[in-house]
Amino acid sequence: MAKRFADQPEQTRTSGHTSQVRDLWNSRADDWPGKYASGRLAGRLPLFAAELHARIGAGRVLDLGCGSGELARHLASLGYRLTGCDIAPQMLERAQIADTDNAVTWVRLEPEWTTLPLLSLSQDAVIASSVLEYVSDISAVLRETARVLRPNGLLLCTVPDMSHPVRWGESPLRLVAGITQFRSLCGRVWPRLGSHLTYLRLSRQRRSVHWWQAKGRHAGFELVPLANGVVPRARLRMLVFIRSA
Numbered sequence: 001m002a003k004r005f006a007d008q009p010e011q012t013r014t015s016g017h018t019s020q021v022r023d024l025w026n027s028r029a030d031d032w033p034g035k036y037a038s039g040r041l042a043g044r045l046p047l048f049a050a051e052l053h054a055r056i057g058a059g060r061v062l063d064l065g066c067g068s069g070e071l072a073r074h075l076a077s078l079g080y081r082l083t084g085c086d087i088a089p090q091m092l093e094r095a096q097i098a099d100t101d102n103a104v105t106w107v108r109l110e111p112e113w114t115t116l117p118l119l120s121l122s123q124d125a126v127i128a129s130s131v132l133e134y135v136s137d138i139s140a141v142l143r144e145t146a147r148v149l150r151p152n153g154l155l156l157c158t159v160p161d162m163s164h165p166v167r168w169g170e171s172p173l174r175l176v177a178g179i180t181q182f183r184s185l186c187g188r189v190w191p192r193l194g195s196h197l198t199y200l201r202l203s204r205q206r207r208s209v210h211w212w213q214a215k216g217r218h219a220g221f222e223l224v225p226l227a228n229g230v231v232p233r234a235r236l237r238m239l240v241f242i243r244s245a
Contacts (some may be wrong), residue, residue, distance in 0.1 A: 018087070018111035021134045021202050025088035029068060033094060036070040045074045048127055048156060051240065052080070054227035055154050059124030062116070062148065065131030069095025069104065075127075076103035083118065087111045114140065118148045125149070128157040130236065133205045142219035151245040155221060160206045161237035167206070174200045212239055220244045 025032075035041045048071060052061065058079055063072040066084030068091050076082040085107040086092050092108050099106070107117055126145050135141050145155055160167055173196075213223040221241035 017136055017202065017204075020198075022087045022111050024198060024202060025067065025086070026090040029088065029090035029094050032068045032091065033070060033098070041070070044129055044158070045071060047238065048129065049075060049078055050228050051156055051226060051238070052125055052127075052154070053078075055156075055240070056124050060122065062118065062123050062126045063104075064116075064126055064128045064145070065134075066095060066106075067091045067129075069098060069106070071127065071129055072104045073099060076101075083107060083123075085109050085116070087113070114144070116144055116148055120147050121150045123148045123150065123153060125154040125156060128155070130158050132157055133159055133203045135205060138205055138215050139219060142215060142221065146220045146243050149243045151243060153243045155216075155241035155243065156238070157241075158236045158238050159212065160203065161235055162206055162208055163237075164235045166235050170200060173197065209237065209239070216241045 036045070052075065060081045061075055061083070063069075063075070063082060063084040066072045066086050067088070069084055072082045072084040072095070082104040083106075084092075084095060084104050086095075087109050089108055092106055095104070096106050109116075126149060132138060132141065142155075149155065209223075216223050216239075221243055224240050224242055226238060226240055
């Protein structure tokens, strides 16, 4: 039987944005594992694994925003000691059921979490696969990530690549995504477009590399090049941060 995930005590009232992010990912819980099985997201598994192997080899890893757990379970199968956490309980339920080997410790966070349930300097790496774009207070999350990482620990994340032409086309859609009536109409007539508009409205941190570099530096991180030169999937950029010693 898979490990039961631990609940974090409620810390503050859920804001509109964070509750909507939670609801979005809860709504995708049934279909999300299939995106890895069908190959659309499967490329992320070797991408993160290769960078971790090049940087740390082995150790303790936190999957921040683990979703249905495919990446966490894959890394655990390679010998890393994994903790996976998320704010979407239905995603975590999927992750827990699939973890038949009890390989990962699953933790449910409140949407308004401020402190990760980990000791300071306890992790060798933190991964965040397409998570930070939804976070309102990036500085606070980066500082808390730095707290749980050992000196020279690794923060590995993917964020929207704003230099990709597809992202340019999303800019006008983001403007209309904030119009509730238009979004609702699209949801009724074109469900996939309605879902995409919801994503664009909630994906707040669509920033340049220089912006991410500055935010990381203020939290005690150095942005470094990819170790293995692998280019992530189109429309995504992989960022590698090293915590200051």
